[in-house]
Amino acid sequence: MASSAANDGAKPARPKGLKLLRIALRQRKSATMLGFGFSSGLPYALLIGTLNAWLGEEKIDLATIGVLSWIGLSYSFKFLWSPLVDRMPLPGLDRLGRRKSWILLCQMVLVLGFGGLAATNPATAIGTFALFAFFAAFASATQDVAVDAWRIEVADEATPVELLSSIYQFGYRIASIVGGALALVMAGRMSWPLVYLSMAGLIVAIMLVVTLRAPDTPRAEQGALHAALAQPGELAPSARWAALAVVGVSWAWAIGTIGHFMVGMLAPADPASPHPSVSDFTRSYGPWIVVATVVVPLVVAALTNWLKAHGRAVLTAPDARVSPLRTAANHLYVALVSPLAELSGRLRWGVLIVIGMILTYTLCYNIWSSFAFPFYLEHLKYTKDEVAFASKLFGIFMTILGISLGGYLFTALGRMPTILIGAILPILGNFVYADLAEGARHIDAVGNATGLNALFALFGFDARMVRLLLAISFENVSTGIAGAAFVAYMSGIVSKSYTAVQYALLSSLTFLIGSLGRGIAGEAFDTYGYATVFRWTAAAGLVAVVMVLLEWVRVARAERK
Incomplete structure (x- = not known):
């Protein structure tokens, strides 16, 4: 009896391969997840890997390719603007759904970005080419934020999040083959601009077939957001805002410094003013960028833990005040300060x-x-x-x-x-x-x-x-x-x-x-x-x-x- 009960309560093995694909195509949510996984994987493969094959063929020097690869930082920094994606309704598109609207917007920007890459010659206009690549990478990273949220929110007993995550990875892997192997094979038989236009066409097909027909979830109530931050013992709003300001300014400086250098490096060459040295920049600013994005947030996190442990600058009664500005600030605080505060408090x-x-x-x-x-x-x-x-x-x-x-x-x-x-x-x-x-x-x-x-x-x-x-x-x-x-x-x-x-x-x-x-x-x-x-x-x-x-x-x- 006990063995039978244990067997009854055991989770079924997660399907893989073609069986997983058949399940995906049988249900609307899982089929949509397959399409979203493909939509996430395709631009990453095209922008972070395949794009460099194109640049190499155009005889772009490796130092410039290395700097251009910094567009991949969009995927590293995407948590910074995830609160905006989570809460901001998009005018004109929000009626499609809180997640679908952002996914659709990002896919439209991706199509325009790939079109811009196809229309630009990297050998003669590398700065413009890099700008299109950056916008495409930014849209791709933002799409990932919306797709991740969609996957978690639409999961239910019939399509649990574990199954949706497996289907997402399946679609992502298919996209990496299409954006990598197939794109290279195509480039051996047609021009690179035509390859990227073809890939933009695939994204348009996903927009029409998958995104517009995808289910979505209702928007959460503003007042319910981060209620735990309003409880006694938590930092007072003024202390939270001060901590957030220090971390935010540090991140903004790091991103601005990297962006400014990329613009200078990818600008048209001037014999009187040669491009800056990547190695000099990395030696001079690399350690400070790490300090701004890692050390400063860790110090601020440790300080917030000390204030709470000693009862300094904390709430003594529940704070029921709610406003859009406070909600947005709470989102940023939870994204930038709270994770490291919890980690440093737990691990010391x-x-x-x-x-x-x-x-x-x-x-x-x-x-x-x-x-x-x-x-x-x-x-x-x-x-x-x-x-x-x-x-x-x-x-x-x-x-x-x-x-x-x-x-x-x-x-x-x-x-x-x-x-x-x-x-x-x-x-x-x-x-x-x-x-x-x-x-x-x-x-x-x-x-x-x-x-x-x-x-x-x-x-x-x-x-x-x-x-x-x-x-x-x-x-x-x-x-x-x-x-x-x-x-x-x-x-x-x-x-x-x-x-x-x-x-x-x-x-x-x-x-x-x-x-x-x-x-x-x-x-x-x-x-x-x-x-x-x-x-x-x-x-x-x-x-x-x-x-x-x-x-x-x-x-x-x-x-x-």
């Missing part, structure tokens, strides 16, 4: 180790990831079809294998050993790529010794293609394990009280150092060559290993208490 000094690990864990492969297509296409001289197959088809399967291995290692070895393995393997992957850049002598030796060269030859691959497949295999399996380990780690470190906001904030920090480093990496590739920079980025990964070991010690001590 250990929060420094956690933040240090989050900032550095993906460093050694995030820095150079934007240069993969120029490396394959321009430096190694592979064809677009070869790179499309190796990187975006074969490579995706290797990533899935790595994610699966990461899940197995978690079960077999535990959390911290798997996280440590995930920090070490990408370092070795960078050495593999350094070898590939120098002729792949060691890759050939491993392929011959293991019989992999002979195995791949049975499928018609020559030695040159086998080198690329083996390098991508090791890299994608390594980063798959690392990614699975890191997502699981961050999911475990966040508070259930701030799950969505805290995870969004912490995950954004994972891209911060890597995104800043891409600019200097591009200049370094031009100056020192790929192999040397791959070894440098491998050395940078050692910082993550040290931080993981420190976190392992912290966790072990916390478990003994």
